[in-house]
Amino acid sequence: xxxxxxxxADGTLWNGETQFCEAQAQFxxxxxxxxxxxxxxxxxxxTERRNIQHYGYGxxxxxxxxxxxxxxxxxxxxxxxxxxxxxxxxxxxxxxxVRVLPEVEAVxxxxxxxxxxxxxxxxxxxxxxxxxxRSGLSEYFRSLEVVSAKDPFSxxxxxxxxxxxxxxxxxVGNSLRSDIWPVLEIGGQAVYIPSPxxxxxxxxxxDPKLGQYARLEHIGQLPEWLEARLLxx
Numbered sequence: 001x002x003x004x005x006x007x008x009a010d011g012t013l014w015n016g017e018t019q020f021c022e023a024q025a026q027f028x029x030x031x032x033x034x035x036x037x038x039x040x041x042x043x044x045x046x047t048e049r050r051n052i053q054h055y056g057y058g059x060x061x062x063x064x065x066x067x068x069x070x071x072x073x074x075x076x077x078x079x080x081x082x083x084x085x086x087x088x089x090x091x092x093x094x095x096x097x098v099r100v101l102p103e104v105e106a107v108x109x110x111x112x113x114x115x116x117x118x119x120x121x122x123x124x125x126x127x128x129x130x131x132x133x134r135s136g137l138s139e140y141f142r143s144l145e146v147v148s149a150k151d152p153f154s155x156x157x158x159x160x161x162x163x164x165x166x167x168x169x170x171x172v173g174n175s176l177r178s179d180i181w182p183v184l185e186i187g188g189q190a191v192y193i194p195s196p197x198x199x200x201x202x203x204x205x206x207d208p209k210l211g212q213y214a215r216l217e218h219i220g221q222l223p224e225w226l227e228a229r230l231l232x233x
Contacts, residue, residue: 008173009121011195015099058124063090098135103220108140118143150178
């Protein structure tokens with residue numbers, strides 16, 4: 001039985017990865033100018049990993065990591081104009097249009113009449129709130145929850161606040177580690193939907209939760225899956 005459905009945002013409702021890839025490509029070209037073509041993407045990725053504990057996730061964290069990486073790799077030689085370029089690139093990412101994924105709005109329109117819906121996402125609060133509003137999807141949801149990390153504690157806290165029992169809660173997302181496994185750990189239900197056209201997590205051969213969650217190829221299959229569950233019950 002499902003009484004409440006929550007959705008991840010980036011990669012599930014809208015495509016946020018494209019703008020990161022485009023910005024990373026511009027940063028790569030800039031760094032190759034300074035480093036005679038010897039730049040590798042792992043430099044920025046390592047800085048991002050180090051900075052998660054300080055800045056969390058999101059565009060602002062990515063922007064600060066670009067600037068820090070540029071300063072380190074160029075040993076401070078990067079020009080003020082190029083620092084300004086990275087700042088403006090970050091601002092453009094924050095203001096970029098939200099690209100809602102195919103079938104998402106039709107599915108939300110269908111489900112919102114039968115279930116209370118919410119969004120649970122991680123990242124910067126202001127950034128995620130503005131994306132949520134710019135997406136045009138806010139009318140379908142009862143609430144938006146922005147957390148610094150998606151772990152069993154965060155999910156349990158959200159469910160307690162909304163007075164939702166874990167066994168009737170369903171989480172839909174594109175990340176096993178963030179959207180699926182933590183929810184199963186607290187006794188909830190989960191549906192894994194890989195992001196279309198994006199680089200998804202490599203599925204582990206020894207997935208400890210395999211068989212405890214459903215996997216769908218695209219979000220358009222969700223209403224039919226829910227109906228089948230309801231009929232079976």
